[in-house]
Amino acid sequence: MSDCPCGRRDAAGGVLPYLQCCGRYVEAYDSTPASDAETLMRSRYSAFVLERADYLLATWQAGRRPSQVTFDPGVKWLGLEVRDHKVIDAGHAEVEFVARQRDKGGRAVRLHERSRFVREDGRWYYVDGDWK
Structure with missing residues (x-):
């Protein structure tokens, strides 16, 4: 894999390579x-x-973590747009984003969420989110 799926760009406008971005x-x-x-x-x-369930589970706050993560077969992720990153305090933040996907039937789907994160023992964890 070359380009990072998240679409983060470098100063020249190119998509960062996966291993220099989210891959690390x-x-x-x-x-x-x-x-x-x-x-x-x-x-x-x-x-x-x-489809890295291990990472998703490891980065979910323990009190909210599901027992497993499943993936819908045939889903193609099309892109991510970060709309807002709000630092509430040293241990809490929110991120609003829109993720686009195409389901196995070819239907385009937009997932718009404001997610909440908490920092515990020096690590950030996903807590939950509100769909918009």
Whole structure:
């Protein structure tokens, strides 16, 4: 894989390579935590694209974590737009985003969410979100 699924761009406008962007978090979660809530959200989007349930579960806050993550067969992720990243305090943040996908029947779907994140022991975790 070359381009990062999250679509983050470098100063020249090119999409960052996966291993220089979200890949460093997804592939090395134990040693490389996401630096902020937006970075965690972007890496979680990439994990959905790559169907990395291990990373999604590891980055979900323990009190809200489901027992498993399943993926819908045939879904094609089309892109991510981060609309807002709001730092509430040193341990809480929110990220608003729109993720686009095409379901197995070819129908386009927009997932618009304001997600909440918490920082515990130096790591950011996804808590929950409100769909818009």
